[in-house]
Amino acid sequence: MVTKKRKILVPRPKSRFLLVVCPNCGRKQVVFSHATFPVRCHSCGTLLVRPTGGKAEILGKIEKVLG
Numbered sequence: 001m002v003t004k005k006r007k008i009l010v011p012r013p014k015s016r017f018l019l020v021v022c023p024n025c026g027r028k029q030v031v032f033s034h035a036t037f038p039v040r041c042h043s044c045g046t047l048l049v050r051p052t053g054g055k056a057e058i059l060g061k062i063e064k065v066l067g
């Protein structure tokens with residue numbers, strides 16, 4: 001398993017990156033906890049994150065908080 005590391009500027013201290021498991025196909029994907037746009041599974045297209053205006057609603061299972 002390859003772990004991708006990227007340098008990303010985090011604008012808000014409460015925002016985090018989450019490792020979310022797709023409920024449909026089980027693929028793991030890193031998503032932003034305060035995403036302002038819908039995030040879909042790269043593999044099957046299932047909606048994983050729904051923006052609410054504040055903290056995004058995570059529709060998949062959160063496996064890990066990446067800080």
Ligand SMILES: [Zn+2]
Nearest residue numbers: 022025041044
């Ligand atoms: Zn999927």
